[in-house]
Amino acid sequence: MEQRQLGKSGLRVSAIGLGCWNFAGPYGPTTEQESHETLACAKDLGVSLIDTSNVYGMGVSETVIGNYLRKNPGHFKIATKAGICRDSSTGARHFDNSAGHLRSELVGSLKRLGVDHVDLFYIHRREADLPIEEVVETLLQFKQEGKIGGFGFSEIAPASLKLAHAVAPVTAVQSEYSLWSRQPELGMVQACNDLGVAFVAFCPLGRGIFAAQAPDRANFGEADFRIANPRFLEPNLTRNINVVAPFKDYARDLGTTPIALAIAWLLSRGQHVIPIPGTRSAVHLQDCAKGADLKLNQAQLAEIERILPAGFAHGERYSRDQSSGVEGYC
Incomplete structure (x- = not known):
């Protein structure tokens, strides 16, 4: 698989990575065996960057990855995060970027992952009242x-x-970026490019909207992240499915899948852009990997823009609760 530079860290990673939130079940139940099969598939495909967090299942995702790595060391570059805190009784969240909290959470992550260091450590959400310069000193x-x-x-x-x-040089910024979430194009993608910072795009497949089979609310479990997400509430969901349908037809006309085409579009945004599709399925990951081999010409990119112009989505990308801690800039 094509390799891309991870900022100015000196590390090169696969053009697409693997987001591992799904290992904790935000879009439906899964098993450790299924997650391990997905990690084994990632290794076979040449996917070398895996992304997790201390709050993905409150340690579940990191534990699952750690159990795999103990039996299959090497190959992967690991990214994890800290900074989000959840109240154990109410589920409410706040943010803590203090040195003591970040150190404690990092130590816990290393223990769950079974490693002595991670290749990339993110602040998951900024604590608004703590200067970011102080946070960098901690890091x-x-x-x-x-x-x-x-x-x-x-x-x-x-x-x-x-x-x-x-x-100090920042290695990477991680934000949601896809054909239907294009706010990063209003300054962040450009800033990362100018500074030599990798832009790691999560949810590059729109939480399933670009999958071959359209999302169906009847199949959402009670814990599904999309259950309260504005873009997956009616009438927005039906409207979004209808708008995306011609894109899926165009992918088939090109002899590929809508998943691969959506990934290829993101990869065309710049050599510093690294999508990390999240999946708990080896089959879905194989489909994502096809996007790394698909090179789009200017005519094809123009046609995608015609079919899905910026701002086409119905509904905001987050509910009010889900958007807590996200910095606005436009």
């Missing part, structure tokens, strides 16, 4: 101690990135 200490390779931030604004990068 630099972890780096000096050998606990992390590089560091990054999730869902921050370009202005915050520039403040952090002025203290």
Whole structure:
């Protein structure tokens, strides 16, 4: 698989990575065996970057990955995150970027993963009242101690990135980016390119909207992240399915799948863009990997833009609760 530079860290990783939130069941139940089969498939495909977090299932995702790595060491570059805190009784969340909290959570992540360091450590959400420059100093200490390779931030604004990068080079920014979530094009994709920072795109398949089979609310479980997401509430869901249908037809006309075409479109946004589709299925991951081999010409990109122009989606990408901690910048 094509390799891309992970910021200025010196690491090269596969053009697509694997998002591992799904290992904790946000879109439906799964098993450790199924997740391990997906990781084995990732290795076979040459996917080398895996992305997780301490709060994915409150440690479940990291534990599942750690159990795999103990039997299959090497190959993968690991990214994890911290900074989101959840109340155990109410489920309400807040953000803590203090040195003590981040250190404690990083130590816990390393233990669950069964490793002595991770290649990339993100601040999952910024704590608004704590200067980002101070957070960078904390991350630099972890780096000096050998606990992390590089560091990054999730869902921050370009202005915050520039403040952090002025203290020390940021390795990566992670934000939602896909054909129906294109806010990063209003400054963040460009800022990352200018600064030599990798842009890691999560949910590149629109939480399933670009899958061959359209999402069906009747199949959503009670814990499904999409159950309260505005784009998956009616009448938005039906409207979105109808708008996306011609894109799926176009993918078939090109002899590929809508999943592969959506991934290929993202890869065309710049050499610093690295999509991390999330899946618990080896079959779905194989489909995603096809996108890394699909090179789109200007006519094809123009046709995709005609079919799905920026802003086509019905509904906001997050509910009010889901958007907590995301920095706006436009």
